[in-house]
Amino acid sequence: xxxxxxxxxxxxxxxxxxxxCAERWAERGLPLVLVARDGDELARIGADLRVRRAxxxxxxxxxxxxxxxxxxxxxxxxxxxxxGRCTILIAWGMLAxxxxxxxxxxxxxxxxxxxxxSVATLGERLAAWLAAGSVLCVIGSVAGDRGRASNYAxxxxxxxxxxxxxxxxxxxxxxxxxxxxxxxxxTATPMTAxxxxxxxxxxxSPDRVARSILRACDRRVDEAYAPWFWWGIMAIIRSLPNxxxxxxxx
Amino acid sequence: xxxxxxxxxxxxxxxxxxEAAPASWRAVQGLLTGSDPVAPRGLGRAYGDSALPxxxxxxxxxxxxxxxxxxxxxxxxxxxxxxxxxxxxxxxxLPRGFFLPTTPGTRxxxxxxxxxxxxxxxxxxxxxxxxxxxxxLTLATPDGGLVVCxxxxxxxxxxxxxxxxxxxxxxxxxxxRLKRVPSAFFRVRYRRAESLASAMAILGGAEDAxxxxxxIDGLAQGxxxxxxxxxxxxxxxxxxxxxxxxxxxxxxxxxxxxTVPVDFPxxxxxxxxxxxxxxxxxxxxxxxxxxxxxxSFFYPLDAVRHWNRIYGRRGxxxxxxxxxxxxxxxxxxxxxxxxxxxxxxxFLAVLKRSGPAGPAPLSxxxxxxxxxxxxxxxxxxxxxxxxxxxxxxxxxxxxxxxAKDAVCTRDAFATMYPRLAEWRAVKARxxxxxxxxxxxxxxxxxxx
Ligand SMILES: Cc1cc2nc3c(=O)[nH]c(=O)nc-3n(C[C@H](O)[C@H](O)[C@H](O)COP(=O)(O)OP(=O)(O)OC[C@H]3O[C@@H](n4cnc5c(N)ncnc54)[C@H](O)[C@@H]3O)c2cc1C
Ligand SMILES: NC(=O)c1ccc[n+]([C@@H]2O[C@H](COP(=O)([O-])OP(=O)(O)OC[C@H]3O[C@@H](n4cnc5c(N)ncnc54)[C@H](OP(=O)(O)O)[C@@H]3O)[C@@H](O)[C@H]2O)c1
Numbered sequence: 274x275x276x277x278x279x280x281x282x283x284x285x286x287x288x289x290x291x292x293x294c295a296e297r298w299a300e301r302g303l304p305l306v307l308v309a310r311d312g313d314e315l316a317r318i319g320a321d322l323r324v325r326r327a328x329x330x331x332x333x334x335x336x337x338x339x340x341x342x343x344x345x346x347x348x349x350x351x352x353x354x355x356x357g358r359c360t361i362l363i364a365w366g367m368l369a370x371x372x373x374x375x376x377x378x379x380x381x382x383x384x385x386x387x388x389x390x391s392v393a394t395l396g397e398r399l400a401a402w403l404a405a406g407s408v409l410c411v412i413g414s415v416a417g418d419r420g421r422a423s424n425y426a427x428x429x430x431x432x433x434x435x436x437x438x439x440x441x442x443x444x445x446x447x448x449x450x451x452x453x454x455x456x457x458x459x460t461a462t463p464m465t466a467x468x469x470x471x472x473x474x475x476x477x478s479p480d481r482v483a484r485s486i487l488r489a490c491d492r493r494v495d496e497a498y499a500p501w502f503w504w505g506i507m508a509i510i511r512s513l514p515n516x517x518x519x520x521x522x523x
Numbered sequence: 524x525x526x527x528x529x530x531x532x533x534x535x536x537x538x539x540x541x542e543a544a545p546a547s548w549r550a551v552q553g554l555l556t557g558s559d560p561v562a563p564r565g566l567g568r569a570y571g572d573s574a575l576p577x578x579x580x581x582x583x584x585x586x587x588x589x590x591x592x593x594x595x596x597x598x599x600x601x602x603x604x605x606x607x608x609x610x611x612x613x614x615x616x617l618p619r620g621f622f623l624p625t626t627p628g629t630r631x632x633x634x635x636x637x638x639x640x641x642x643x644x645x646x647x648x649x650x651x652x653x654x655x656x657x658x659x660l661t662l663a664t665p666d667g668g669l670v671v672c673x674x675x676x677x678x679x680x681x682x683x684x685x686x687x688x689x690x691x692x693x694x695x696x697x698x699x700r701l702k703r704v705p706s707a708f709f710r711v712r713y714r715r716a717e718s719l720a721s722a723m724a725i726l727g728g729a730e731d732a733x734x735x736x737x738x739i740d741g742l743a744q745g746x747x748x749x750x751x752x753x754x755x756x757x758x759x760x761x762x763x764x765x766x767x768x769x770x771x772x773x774x775x776x777x778x779x780x781x782t783v784p785v786d787f788p789x790x791x792x793x794x795x796x797x798x799x800x801x802x803x804x805x806x807x808x809x810x811x812x813x814x815x816x817x818x819s820f821f822y823p824l825d826a827v828r829h830w831n832r833i834y835g836r837r838g839x840x841x842x843x844x845x846x847x848x849x850x851x852x853x854x855x856x857x858x859x860x861x862x863x864x865x866x867x868x869x870f871l872a873v874l875k876r877s878g879p880a881g882p883a884p885l886s887x888x889x890x891x892x893x894x895x896x897x898x899x900x901x902x903x904x905x906x907x908x909x910x911x912x913x914x915x916x917x918x919x920x921x922x923x924x925x926a927k928d929a930v931c932t933r934d935a936f937a938t939m940y941p942r943l944a945e946w947r948a949v950k951a952r953x954x955x956x957x958x959x960x961x962x963x964x965x966x967x968x969x970x971x
Contacts, residue, residue, distance in 0.1 A: 289546065314547050321590035325615055463546040
């Protein structure tokens, strides 16, 4: 008998990108555990996966970014993964116009909490029990590669996240746990509704990004841009000297 | 929210507006309780201005809410969100032996759009319209609440929503009874008719056939006026199929779709081109019996994506009329003559026998005959032509289909739909401040 396939746990499962990933993992017949703070939306997403993809789906209606609930959540998840081997995707995140964040210190702090601190605190609790063969995949952003005038609070939180993931990867390597950092470019999801140019070749569908995510998890790569071509764009943007960059409209 | 140009399928009219595509029920409720008037929108397949926001308003599009919430394989009842397309229902459930209870001529419409226009298909004489197969639905209402209604649960609201063009609440979900089908194929008898009277005789004499329709050559005049190819279809049983088809009777045969990449230039649809096309169509469809797959049978136009670009940048109008039995032949003949006299090029026109009216006060069809055709936008001449056609309808006790309309006047609408007051009472109860409004509803007097 072949062993039961390792489950896939998606945290922040109501995200547009996460939903596309769930569909692709369900297509492969993998059992899913979905976690999100909005229980009603979560139930509808779970129902759709069951009816259309005959998926096995467990739902946990909890805010994964809420530090006060993270201890119980990590414990709940541990009991659902006998042997501790699984794939975990952390997908939640929050974007706000920089002008608003600049005017409102509480919003700046919230952007850093939701995009960085909350991921790090839950990540530590998960890392404590993940067994060899597991994958911990976290969605960062190209915005974390260089701070820009239009979204530097968000970008800084993602940059902190990237550095934190790099350290966790270093630590867990010997334990056989892969830590995968995904850096999506512009993606058409509710997060960016009304902000992106429809039809632009730089805007990807959530499904396109999901393909990159599954591929990166399959190959246990350390860092991946999604889609891959953002690697080239960000290499150029990162290499611009500050004297030039600060005058640019990027 | 994005500021863009918005239009229906006919791209006539085109208006500037904003569009939002909420991805959660909460987001829909937020938009409904905001300050701007809301025009519910699905896949934008209504031809005119049914889903266009008024000035300062916002189109709230349902396509991101496209989740299937439940399915009972015993009864065939599917519970789904309003943004689910008929295409998704077919690709999900035809392999399991179920098909739509009735379908319009394109599968790229949403369930909510199908309910809001109470759409009909080639089987209206047997199946009724789409609303007859809806068991209940959930509306987001302008007061921020959610209301469930159905034929036995607040039936006034339910029937005002079926055919109510999105004006009684934003349809979040519905349960719809699908029908079990023996296969994905149809047995079709093609019969040529030399004239309008003979087309009506063939369709009228074939009410035992599950699906009936006639494609009329809209340009034939004189003694050929109304010449047509009639199609009489029934579900094909496995015994009707080839051995390969019989192995997997619900399998979807792979088909190529083509896309019209750019707007066609104006001359492409000049009367000589269309006359040649229509003549060829008539000549190549002799009497025959054939087995046809569901895509070719129900959705021949869907094989060409963006076919509306054929009409060029100026767009086109659809005209769909319904005449009661008593005046149908005379009324239809006058419509065809008037269009011929205008030299208004139209590809094939579609003639259908309709069954009895359903309970919904604004639903389009009652017992009679309905004719639909495309008319390219020629500016002023088109407006005059449509006004004349409206006059013919009024003189014959007929009415116009709102999902295809872009020009009907307030007075004409009130005459055509005598149960308007009944509908208005529900609108006043659910949406007293008229937050749900469209260009069309303001024009024909459903709002304000
Ligand atoms: C090629 C073609 C063939 C067609 N054939 C037929 C046919 O055979 N029979 C027939 O009956 N019709 C036919 N139609 C018309 C089409 O079925 C209807 O216009 C249908 O309503 C379109 O649905 P939609 O999702 O595109 O909605 P839209 O066109 O976007 O909107 C149509 C109406 O539905 C309302 N609406 C949309 N979403 C919601 C929501 N979530 N809540 C509340 N209201 C909502 C809108 O306000 C609007 O009044 C055809 C159209 C085309 C393009
Ligand atoms: N879209 C892009 O262009 C883009 C580009 C680069 C990176 N990303 C990253 O991709 C990930 C997925 O985003 P998406 O584009 O799929 O966006 P999305 O559809 O808007 O999803 C955002 C998710 O984050 C959750 N969330 C938002 N604010 C929260 C809060 N304060 N507390 C807890 N959860 C919260 C949302 O939950 P609710 O549904 O309950 O609100 C939802 O699950 C994010 O990390 C994002 O930063 C996106």
